[in-house]
Amino acid sequence: MKEIVRIVIAMLVWLAVFSALYGLEGVGCAAGWHRIPVNGATLFQAAMTIAFFVALLILVAVLVALRAPRFRSASPFVAHISIVLAVAALIAGAWTLFPALALSHCA
């Protein structure tokens, strides 16, 4: 069972941060954050930018953890798949969440 967790965890975390940013966008737009100025930008832009980097940081942490001796699988097969998927999750995070930097408005 632990091996299955190692295999699915990275993509599961991607799904969680992806949903979280999508949810944050919904909440931010509903609460009118895009109308609150912060340092030349808006609160909404600030929140989405920070969230983007936090999300990537989490995905990097998962990758590092899966490579660390403490969490790494003893089976080379599972270790390989789990690390490939952690890299994939990181790339997926950067690619799918990139709009958080580029398009932070509520139209």
Place this chain on the structure above:
Amino acid sequence: MNALARHRALSRIWSSEPGWRGVISTVNHSDIGRMFLLVATLFFLIGGVLAMLIRTQLATPHSAFVAPAIYDQIFTMHGTVMMFLFAIPLFEGAAVYLLPKLLGTRDLAYPRLSAYGFWCYVFGGLMLVFAMLAGLAPDSGWFMYPPLSSSAHSPGVNADFWLIGVTFVEVSAIAAAVEICVSILKFRAPGMSLDLMPIFAWYALVTALMILMGFPPLILGSILLELERAFGFPFFESALGGSPLLWQHLFWLFGHPEVYIIFLPAAGVISTVLPVMARTRLLGYRWIVAAAVALAFLSFGLWVHHMFATGIPHMGLAFFSAASTLVAVPTGIQIFAWLGTLWKGQPRLTLPMLYIIGFFFTFVIGGLTGVMVAIVPFDWQAHDTAFVTAHLHYVLFGGFVFPMLAGLYYWLPQFTGRKRFFRIGEMAFWLIFLGFNGAFLAMHWVGLLGQRRRIAWYPEDAGWTEINLMSSISAFIMAIGVAMVVFDIALHALLAIRGSRNPWGAGTLEWAMPTPPAAYNFASIPIVGDREPLAKDPALANKIARGEYFLGAPRGDLRETLTVDAASGRPEALVIFPGNSTLPIALAAATGAAFLGALIRVYWVIPLALLFVVGLSLRWGWSQRQATHSGLQNVGRATLLPQAIETDRSPGWWGSVFLLGADTVLYGSLFFGYAFLWTVGPNWPPPQWLSLSILELALGLIGAAAAAVGLQAAARAVSRGSPPSLGVLLALTGVAITIAALAMTLTRAGQLTDYAYGATIFVMIAYALIHAAIAAIMTSSLAYRTWRGGAARPRTSNVNIVRLWTDYAAFVAATSLIATQFSSYLT
């Protein structure tokens, strides 16, 4: 004991009853699998006839064939039948039939559950067939968008048939998914570690996990929409604080993963068949497993691409557009792995190979048009046109029907033990392939010319007439091809001559048995040390038959197999399966009665039926078979193993874990709905909030904690060997207090038809209440066992299962109370 005597003894133990009784009482996976495949094929033919009706209607402008009201029913039922009654059940049937044979074991984890799932499917399917024959079929499209499907715009019973019938069928999908997960993880041949599993098992595992994650949102959506239709709870009504977009979210949270739930098993078939046809091994096994897992998860981040035209903010669209383009990558990895396998091997152009080539051609086109509609501006143009229907058929037909036909012809000799003799299949392939492409290439074209989907009539001067006619003629050519396949298979099953055991020279275990397979699959359970055990040791089949491996000595009338450690494949325990039983069909009938009561709105039937469900379930749980003596059992090869039900984590515990996983997704979706209406829904806040009641909250939390602590104590007592009376008593009291607290909150949910807020609170608390009731029933049964003592006394495995369910109920009670009681403070 020689091989023949062993075969006779095992056949007597494992066989189903003779005649028609065998049909209703069999729990054998080969029987159930064959029945699943047969019924799913029948539904494919029904869906196909409906497709021909569609194409007949569209062949000419202003067709006089049927009126729009009937046409609406036809295309809705075509989509519904194909998705819910054909594609998913066909996967389930293939998995149920094949998995134990591929994994080197004698049956699936829960034989009676397979039968229960099958009968739920049949009864649910019959409901929909009845609706169609009575002219009352659903008619709001296969995705049932409200407000079109709400009672104001669909007053009749039509939409209810969809909501209730499909949900009933989904019960069977969930049952099958739980079964598949546990079987793959625990019921394998000794030595088969995760990296030695046949690739189809990986795909089936990923697919089953996706069903557990993907179906609950739709089940929830259907329940909510049915509550709206039947009682006026306004979840999807904007004026009353609901939102029709909530349905779209819940539906596509299911609907997009569904597409991959359909594609992945087909990819599993290709990954199995293609290397054999190329006389080599699969290239990039590890990459394929990783790609399948990545695909599964990515597909849960795509659902909004079906809602690009609903006015969602641009950033949200961009997220989902990016994710939608990304799925092409893992799909591409698989395709390149297959091409590499072909390159490496020496392909032979057999009939299965022909269908695989058909798959490549069609699926790649479908994938490319998929990337096109993933781009938002393009989708705004193509949305709801025939271009989209053409795209989805390239993916579904190309990505599912072609591979499944390849699989059909590949495993046919395994099924029947006969040699392919008639050569109708090749001609059928060409008719299907050319017919399909003619029909749907044309639909891309009219779609780009502006023809909308789901229209019964179109104007003569639109310039679509010739294209549609061509499409319809091609569709009929394809239909002739499908009919020829059916004819070919029927001839084969009845007339073809007996063939050799492993005609393709395959290396997986399903070919290491006499064909057609015996009910017990393996006379002794082999030890596996290679991904293709049969290729490594061609004498394996004989050694298995001679009983050289595990469980080669039949005992009494016990149906025995082994469980293994999920990761390493080390043998762990001896499982004794239940025998033939009519309990599954009875339980399915009782479940069906509850659904029927909801459908015909005779609500007193529901509690009555549920009473039967509970009673039969308790009987089910109590009638576990076990060995004549407890303690370690001799499983052959000088190995002693405990019985599975005497271990801490019995198969029932594993099944509960997966089922509760699906349940958690349903609960999460409910929270999503609550948050969605709150933030995005129009007409929020509600006129009145639920006020905070410290009493209800405190009682609920204390009760939940007591239930959890009580069972923890009970588990500790049982593992010490003493009766768990005190813990069980504490748990029962805790559950009772929780139920009281939840009931008090429920009565304060307010006027449920006035506003979506109150209705949502009601559903959340009711959900918690139902789980508390389940916990109460299970804890009571534990109490009864404790009180009876002796042989009935609870074991660790019993307590652990009850603990899982009760802990979950406690968690749900606590979170739902907190989320609702504090809502007035959260504004």
